[in-house]
Amino acid sequence: MGSKRLLFGCLIIGIFSLLAIAAPLVSPYDPSSIDQAGLLMPPSARHLLGTDGLGRDLLSRIIYGARISLSIGLIAVGISVAIGLVFGAVSGFYGGLIDSLIMRFVDIMLCFPTFYLILAVTAILGPSIFNIMIIIGLTSWMGTARLIRAEILSLKEREFIQAERAIGASSSRIILRHLIPNAIGPVMVNATLGIAGAILVESGLSFLGLGVQPPTPSWGNILIESKSTLGVAWWITVFPGAAILTTILGFNFIAEGLKKKIG
């Protein structure tokens, strides 16, 4: 069951990733070119998913939007895993005062309602794709840190770590080469879910106008543009929504599959 889910998830994410990478080749139109023939055209042979309120091809915008949304997800999670790994590993390995300090800091970070924190920071720094990646990364590393810490707490008592010390390996070598590779499994599961979370946050931010700025398409800001025309043009809401839903499902499938596979 686990491997079927994993395969299915990989298939979904693989397709979206391929579309995103090959966007200029596969998208039928330029995402910001306007079709003079009409705006709010329903799906047809000419525009497979219809056009939006400015007459732009929705399919092309969703394909280009995948680039933005997926890369925000990946890079934000990359940042958060990197921070979480460092804090979690140091905390778990050294213990004592350092551990208490880092874990209390984690508690404090967890106390903030993350979304409002992100809103506040974007309001100050200004919305840009780059800022969004960093902010999401900086506010989502705590789970990873706790996970890594817990893993390392139990791993460091294992015999092969003692054996490493007995052949003269330094602490940093033990952490980097022996503890983290053994602890990485659950982190990968968590990170996969994190990518889904980051894409959702980006969509939410873009929906509020604090995310990716038009005319650059992201799944979130395509959705926001659909808001005013929801009554007359269902396709502008449904298709980007479906893209978000499918991607997140895909990442969740991967995470679940991985969890079953690596326990």
Next chain:
Amino acid sequence: MGNLLEIRNLKVNFNLDDQVITAVDGVDLDVREGEVLVLAGESGSGKTVTALSITRLLPRTAEIVSGSVMLRGKDLARLSEDSLAAIRGKEIAYIFQEPSSFLNPVYTIGNQLLEAITLHHGKDKEEALKEARELLALVKIREPERVLLDYPHQLSGGMNQRVFLAMALACRPKLLIADEPTTSLDVTVEAQILQLLMELKMRLGFSLLFITHNLSIARRIADRVSVMYKGEVVEEALTEDIFKAPKHSHTRELIRAYEKIGRL
């Protein structure tokens, strides 16, 4: 023969939540150049704690309260953690009881051997790989090429112990500390490993501190035997003397117990 290692008045406490337990209480121990010293004693007598104290590999709750550990005139008990790490594996190496759990499950044998080889001297990959093969041949592993690519879980306990021995000998240590290295193995494999250890000792000339509760092993391999009881060394003598004329009552008891089950 001179002394390679001199332990004087070693005392180790375990600081638990509500009590302090003295595991090693004033141990003196000498290991001479090139000899096999067996440290014998029942479970909980402090053998392992003594051995781990030599290079301070103790668990966090343990504390060396007093004593000195002189390795050729250097007091290991006063060295910093970094200088001690330079001695571990290079001058003093260990092998342990459960070889399979002392190898990292996520790396191949080759990978771990290479680490042990390059940890103390920088060597290029070619050279290190050549040495890894030689080490596996040294511990009499057939098909070293295949074993280099295997993971620990693919090998038997005896094979893993050979691999671990190869890792321990990678830097040609002067002292090998073997903490019940054959206890988890069956009797035939045990005999093979013991024989291998003795052969390698002759060939490479290291001193061996062998920890066991098994007196028949002690009799087979030891030059001298130290008997520990409740954290103290109660008797230390040449192997033949200790079995012929044990002085301490606990030693006599141990020997009698072994004679009773006919294993001595």
